[in-house]
Amino acid sequence: MRRTFAIADVLPIALVVAVCVCALAFISAPIWLNLTIAGVSVGLMIFLMASGLTLIFGLMDVLNFAHAGLITLAGYVTASVYAAMPGWVSSNDLSTNVLIVLAAAAASMLVAGALGYVIERIIVRPVYGNHLKQILATTGVLIIIQQLAIAIWGADLLHVSQPTELKKAVTFGTFFVENYRLLICAVGLAQFVAMIWALERSHLGLLIRAAVEDRESVESMGYEVKYLFVGVFAAGSAMAGLGGALWAIYQEVIFPEAGLQVMIMVFSVIIIGGLGSVLGCFVASILLGLIMNYVGFLVPSAVVACGFLLLLFVLVWRPHGFYPVVRR
Amino acid sequence: MTQELLRVDDLHTFIGDYHILQGVNFDMHEGGVAALLGRNGAGKTTTLRSIMGLAPPRGRIRFDGRDIVGLSTAAISRLGIGYVPETLGLFSGLTVAETLRLAARSRAPDRARIDWITSLFPALRKFWHSRSGNLSGGQKQMLAIAKALVEPKRLILVDEPTKGLAPSVVAELIAALKQLTQQSTSILLVEQNFHFAASLATETTVLESGQTTWQGMMGDIARDEALRRQLLGVSVV
Ligand SMILES: Nc1ncnc2c1ncn2[C@@H]1O[C@H](COP(=O)(O)OP(=O)(O)OP(=O)(O)O)[C@@H](O)[C@H]1O
């Protein structure tokens, strides 16, 4: 999977830098610095929600709308973990605060991963290669998860606050960053490194691409594709769980359509990044996070539009996205 | 002769509601080349797919003394059977190097074995970093065979390897496959090009409408034009 170094590979990163520099022309330096750091953390938050779908949609070519349901479900699991350990959120001890977030994330990954396993076995396995059936079947799963969430947790907004110490910010003069954003950055970067490592080192990415193109041929080489696909699907679902848990805490609220609301962002960064590319998804997420933060400061009403404009611009510039691993 | 490697016994294969194979029988010995002949639609490809478990069969298939009916395709492959389908089974976006690394099921495939394979098919070395989708027809065929061989195999099933190849490339292929049998890999060859089959195979099975109609030595059918005409039709020279 080694690629030869090319100018074209640097351009997307140059674009991120250019956006930052441009913003500096409109925003005073101290505010710009805070917006930039916040934008990177939002970007990593988006990456955490999107990275699982990079595997499932980008590499395995399954249009999986159930991903939104798993993000929502993770938020509710987080609310339940919070309810089970109330003192941990309000505690003034940082490590206790971090532990409750990690516990919520772990529980969400477990639930989402297990559900992903079941979804693949029952819903997705018969519809590989058929986008229309995938959309219908996985949207059905999404609706079921939403209704189930309403039945269990109710239709009202649930509060999922950021733990006390994580809400506080580190400050250096005029520069400040909340601890929770730092936590997101750390988890996001760890996830990025782990995925690059797993896909490059074990040639998993290569294998998945090959199996999507010609499954029988990969089986004839001695690989059990059935287990490969269900494993990747469960892993991607668990990642949705991680992203969903951290997102709910970031937003401090969870409601039945929460996952659906972020799906446009999630699909956008996968397409902008190039199908199947973890690096592309990562760069695109940060770019979107930065732009959303800058635009949100300058012209708050334009935030929603700027995501679409970015998608449009990138697709005209590079129809296959930044670093396409798969071209469809 | 040497030991029996593959025995196919009363094989029946259904595709959907169609009863495609209706009693295929043959056996082949270790270290040889066996040809599977027959007119278009006789069931040759389906027989190979049945052996690989890609078209689940009824009946018995013994490979190296072991019943392989019901095993997964991957498990059958791991027992030491390679498959080169008519459609080649390549991955258009993957380079030659990536394809072989994947087929070797190891991040660092055995150097000596790669060297041996590229000595069989020098073109592969030359286009090492080209995407397989960009290779010529002949190069694709060689990559497809190489892919089936990177992991050492007891037997490879090859479906019409000469289709669309220039005569000089066919000669290259004959040389490579001959070398292969000297390395103790047996070959089950499906072929329309009778001369090609005759120059490699010793044992021969003829299929017609999903059934074995003749089994014997290649020499017998090569020498007897009337028999050949009766079994394979006039279209086969
Ligand atoms: N998927 C399928 N659905 C229905 N019939 C099929 C299918 N695959 C093969 N057949 C039928 O099974 C019979 C045997 O096909 P097969 O491909 O095994 O023949 P073959 O001997 O390889 O022919 P050829 O020399 O043309 O490659 C043919 O009559 C074919 O029409």
Ligand SMILES: [Mg+2]
């Ligand atoms: Mg055929």
